[in-house]
Each structure stands twice: as structure tokens, then as C-alpha cells.
């Protein structure tokens with residue numbers, strides 16, 4: 001189903017009643033803490049803790065997500081990226097549309113890419129940055145585009161360092177070292193050739209009927225890992241098998257880390273990618289910034305050989321990030337399954 005232009009680019013900030021185009025049927029809003037039992041949320045891990053690697057491994061296996069503190073990203077930078085997002089989304093719709101994402105493009109302003117898989121639109125707007133934001137920033141602020149570009153550049157550079165550190169901690173928890181990895185024939189340097197990343201700014205305006213609206217529908221990220229900075233308003237929820245949807249409350253200064261589909265493949269199924277979504281509020285608006293971290297786009301990703309043996313044969317075939325994004329765009333929640341070469345053993349089932 002293709003949404004109408006006028007619905008897709010509705011100014012959500014000025015709407016007083018939920019339009020039919022955004023009214024979802026039967027959203028499961030029940031949380032375990034509303035019922036008889038209560039489950040704590042994803043663990044908060046101090047990166048300076050002496051057992052940080054083990055704690056991270058356990059969080060990846062059980063939740064596919066965790067929060068980190070003592071990550072070395074300055075509060076100033078987190079404040080700056082949040083202000084840049086606020087400044088962008090508070091522009092008039094006509095101005096934002098000057099930087100609209102083209103139908104076959106990756107970067108720019110628009111609704112979430114996964115919108116086409118749902119009959120109703122989501123209560124959010126997004127701005128995707130892949131490569132330089134210069135061209136779009138110039139269209140948004142012809143007189144003053146540098147400020148935005150500098151903030152994005154600083155943020156991406158700091159996030160890249162943190163993402164690499166986290167990736168090696170996560171792989172380390174599976175006993176994988178740089179020497180163990182032998183991709184594309186060059187032993188030990190699969191990631192040293194670089195990495196790629198996409199920055200996604202999400203804005204969730206206050207909503208007149210939050211129980212019938214969805215901020216960002218349930219999905220897994222097509223990444224190795226995602227680093228999410230959320231403003232001081234709750235909204236993110238992760239799905240945990242046998243429990244259901246669990247809130248990930250904003251913790252001042254903490255960043256949320258999600259295991260993505262490519263890490264699921266690399267780990268040969270040991271670390272599941274986390275299903276998550278964002279809900280909205282009646283009076284509060286919310287902003288989030290996702291650093292979507294992946295390998296160089298044409299490197300083949302496949303289960304790390306050290307995690308493969310007769311008892312744990314490779315579950316997934318090799319695929320590049322580019323190819324995986326194409327698969328996700330076509331099959332959405334069935335993308336990971338379409339790369340599967342054999343059914344996971346029972347020890348993986350119910351790991352989420």
C-alpha cells in the first residue's frame with residue numbers, strides 16, 4: 001500500500017485529532033510490569049567495570065541490548081546532537097521537504113523506510129544521513145549550514161570509535177580476537193579496512209491519541225550494532241521472548257546498544273538481534289539519534305569460522321551489508337530468515 005503524499009508529510013505537530021492514516025488497530029501496549037510480575041529492563045553496564053566484557057556478553061545473549069555508561073562521549077556532544085535534531089525537526093514542513101529523501105535514495109527527510117510494510121503511517125519523522133550531510137544541510141539552512149555539518153561530523157567520529165570498541169568487546173565475549181577473523185582473504189584486518197555507518201535522527205511529536213498510534217513499528221536493525229541516544233522522554237521498548245514488551249527508560253548520559261542482524265549472522269546465532277519499537281505520548285515529544293554501525297558495505301559477512309564446528313554448522317550464508325539492506329527493503333522481518341541456510345539448533349531457540 002502506498003501512502004498519500006499529504007498523509008506522509010502531514011505536520012504532526014499541528015494535528016489535533018489522530019487521522020485515519022495514522023490510526024493503528026490493536027497495538028499491544030501491555031507491559032509485564034503492568035501485570036502480576038515485573039521484569040527489570042536491559043542491564044546498564046559501566047564500560048570501566050573490570051568484567052565489562054562478560055557483562056556485555058551476557059546482555060547480548062539474554063536481551064540483545066544493553067545500556068552503557070562511562071563511554072567517553074561528552075555530555076556536550078550529546079547535547080549538541082540533540083539540539084541539531086530539534087533545530088531540524090522544528091523547521092516548517094515546506095523547508096524540511098527541500099531535503100526530502102528521494103524514492104530511491106538513502107539520505108534525507110521522510111518517514112521510516114519500513115513504512116511501506118504497514119497499512120498505517122507511523123507517528124514520527126526521520127532524517128537519514130549516509131555520507132556527507134552537506135547538500136541537504138545547505139537546502140535546509142542556506143545561510144547557516146556549517147553548524148549542523150560540524151556537529152554531525154564530530155558525532156559520527158566519536159560514535160565510530162565507541163562502536164569499534166563495543167564491537168570488539170562483544171566479539172571478545174565470544175572469545176573472538178582480531179587474529180581469529182579472516183574475511184575477504186586478509187587475515188586479521190577485516191575491520192581495519194574501515195567500517196560504514198548511517199546516522200538516523202528520529203522525532204516523535206506529542207500525539208493526540210497515543211494508544212492508537214505507533215512511533216516506530218517493531219523491527220530489528222540491519223546493522224552490526226546500533227548506538228542509540230534518546231532524549232529524556234521514554235518511548236523505546238524491546239521485546240523479550242516469554243515476557244513481551246519491556247521499556248528501556250532513558251538514563252541520563254547512558255547510551256542504548258542494540259545487537260543488529262549482521263552481528264546475529266557473525267555470531268552464528270549466539271547473539272540475537274533485538275526486536276524493538278518506539279511508542280509515543282500525549283503531551284511529550286521525543287527525539288532519538290541512532291548510529292547504525294556496519295562493516296564496509298561490500299565486505300562479505302558470514303558466521304565467524306571459530307564459532308562453527310560439527311555441532312554448530314554455519315546458520316547463515318555470506319552476504320554484504322549492501323545486499324542485506326536490499327534484502328531488508330524487500331522482505332523486512334523475513335530478511336534474516338531469507339539468509340538462513342539451516343534451522344537453528346534448539347539451544348538458540350528462546351534465547352531472546
Ligand SMILES: C=C1C[C@]23C[C@@]1(O)CC[C@H]2[C@@]12CCC[C@@](C)(C(=O)O1)[C@H]2[C@@H]3C(=O)O
Pocket residue numbers: 106112113114115128198200219220221222223292325328
Ligand atoms: C542503514 C540503514 C538501516 C535502516 C535502513 C538504512 O538504509 C537507513 C535507515 C535505517 C532505519 C532507521 C529507522 C528504522 C529502520 C528499520 C528504518 O526503516 O530505517 C532502519 C533500517 C534498518 O536497520 O533496517
Ligand SMILES: O=C(O)CCC(=O)C(=O)O
Pocket residue numbers: 200202216221228230235236237276277278287288290
Ligand atoms: O527512537 C527509538 O527509540 C528507536 C529508534 C530506532 O529503533 C532506530 O532508529 O532504528
Ligand SMILES: [Fe+2]
Pocket residue numbers: 219220221226276290
Ligand atoms: Fe531500530
